[in-house]
Amino acid sequence: METPPPLPTCLDRSGRQVRWLCVSGSGALLLVAALVPLSVIGHVHRCLFLRLTGYPCPFCGLTRAFIALAHGNVGGAWHIAPLGIPLFVTTVLIFCWSSTSLALRRPLCRTIPWRWVIPTSAMLVLMNWVYRLAAGLK
Numbered sequence: 001m002e003t004p005p006p007l008p009t010c011l012d013r014s015g016r017q018v019r020w021l022c023v024s025g026s027g028a029l030l031l032v033a034a035l036v037p038l039s040v041i042g043h044v045h046r047c048l049f050l051r052l053t054g055y056p057c058p059f060c061g062l063t064r065a066f067i068a069l070a071h072g073n074v075g076g077a078w079h080i081a082p083l084g085i086p087l088f089v090t091t092v093l094i095f096c097w098s099s100t101s102l103a104l105r106r107p108l109c110r111t112i113p114w115r116w117v118i119p120t121s122a123m124l125v126l127m128n129w130v131y132r133l134a135a136g137l138k
Helices: 012-033 038-043 048-053 064-071 072-080 082-102 114-135
Strands: none
Touching: 012 064, 038 072, 064 114, 072 082, 072 114
16 A cells, blocks of 8 residues: 655745745734733633633633733733643744744754644643633633
8 A cells, every 4th residue: 555645844845835824923923912912811802612601612711821921921821721831832933943944945844743743732722621611710
């Protein structure tokens, strides 16, 4: 049986446009989060799942935690949604990694280890959801 060709990644030679997208998307996300005033954190719209069920969805609080982190409020972000911290750090790393790759005009690596990225991400989302449900946060 023939093995399928590897999927292109944002870090291979043919993915220059995707690297630009990573840089511009993560940079814009960081900039917007830094420009949103902290007073907005308590007034970000609640999700539909929360409004319908009364329970937070697995991603509830991430926007507020991201904004808090962009303003340097690590404790507040941890209280809102612990998953916001690795999400913020990952966004910063993607921005730096993609920017470096573009500045050097070459890919920094060839593959993304999806075998551990996807299960780890799913586990973190589940742990964040359990934390928010146990803490009674909405």
